Amino acid sequence: IYLILTASTVVGNIVVLYTFYLYPYLRVPSNLFIINLAITDILNAMGRNNFVLIGLIMGPEPYTHLFCNISGFINSLGHVVMTATLAATAICRYLVIVRSYARKITTTVVRRIILTTWCYAILNCSMPWLGWSRYTYHPFEFTCLPDWHDENNFSYIIFVFIIDSVIPCILLIACYWRIYAFISANANRMLIHIRQSSLKARRHLPLRIMIKNEIKITKVLFIICVLFMICILPYSIVIFILIPCNVDVSPYVVFYCGVLINLNGSLNPVLYAAIYPKLRKIYRRLGCYLC
Structure with missing residues (x-):
């Protein structure tokens, strides 16, 4: 399972990054969040998934104190960056769509927001190193994470x-x-107003395209967020509520809740393809090449 998840996540998100590299006009402010999510998914796949594979194959023996601290930090970092990025994306989408702050949400601003999410995540995940909790090996998840049981x-x-x-x-x-x-409340009214005359329609064609694109991007980003919450909710309930309340949870439940989190990174590139025809084109080329 983890080999399949790792391969699909890495390949899918590398194709996403390659698409943005190949077509510079796609690197608009809102898409920088998607680039950051793709990088985070690759980090999770190359980090957490491989650490789990080590635990599955070799058990806890390789997880010395140092290796456990490093792997636990990397495992936690990817999750925190992901949640912070999705929250920042939602706030920026709100400011652009509802508050009309599109001109203020520039590339520079988004880059600073992304840098802030990484700095916050690094600080957050460093807490066990500084004495607040600790990273320890979890036999049900086959990797090191913060000690949820102490x-x-x-x-x-x-x-x-x-x-x-x-x-x-x-x-x-x-x-x-x-x-x-x-x-x-407003989309239909705006489009009806723009269509009032053929002259106005031609004049506002770029505006219509922009409105449709913003709505489309927002819909897909919303689906990405819903998918993320579906994938993370079972794990959060088990780890943060059931286990601390001394509820008897099967090791298989804990393991597959962890698998569900990692599944998220494999599905995101499929959702990105719903926004970008260029990405779908590259996926088709890759599929033809592999076949």
């Missing part, structure tokens, strides 16, 4: 659950709900 680390568990799960989910739901409400 009652002395309960404050850290609550912190991670709220900061890295609850707040991002609330932001995603709130922002996309406001976007949906705004589009439902």
